[in-house]
Amino acid sequence: SAVISQKPSRDICQRGTSLTIQCQVDSQVTMMFWYRQQPGQSLTLIATANQGSEATYESGFVIDKFPISRPNLTFSTLTVSNMSPEDSSIYLCSAGQAGAEAFFGQGTRLTVV
């Protein structure tokens, strides 16, 4: 199994600012994803983080708002840009090998004030 660490675990940010969330996996993985989860709701996939190329975004999510980097097979970042209170949520990183199960980080709880 893979161990996934996210930083920060939580943050309170001013509207209009940006926050970068880091995701570190303890082993090389082929696939990494970013999800968002509102309190009491299910997880919504934001994008697939592709190593060495632009991320693949789901409907309703755009690169300008959620730029993603994945410089290698163990690390990815998600930036929430120009934040508004509507961006307050839990952001989760997920990773795994093709054909196997995915593992999740503990999440980053973001509050925008």
Added chain:
Amino acid sequence: LAKTTQPISMDSYEGQEVNITCSHNNIATNDYITWYQQFPSQGPRFIIQGYKTKVTNEVASLFIPADRKSSTLSLPRVSLSDTAVYYCLVGALGTGTASKLTFGTGTRLQVTL
């Protein structure tokens, strides 16, 4: 993209066996069925994954009929600590439907004494 349908909530007493059924009528040939457990303020935790028939591990069993249009997660002798949200997902990393995992609404299991 295969969609899943599962009960919104279930209640059980401690010590009972709990069976949560998930419908996935549009499952593709290459899709696996995966179940995750999520506690409040934590990322989802992998429980079990299967393709057909029955899979058992130290935590749960997964029953999949021949037509694969549904699956049942069986939790033997639940305890209070099994109170969580359980998600049924169809797909698999790097294979099958779009190579990503999409979460449905989940089943909120409440275990009481």
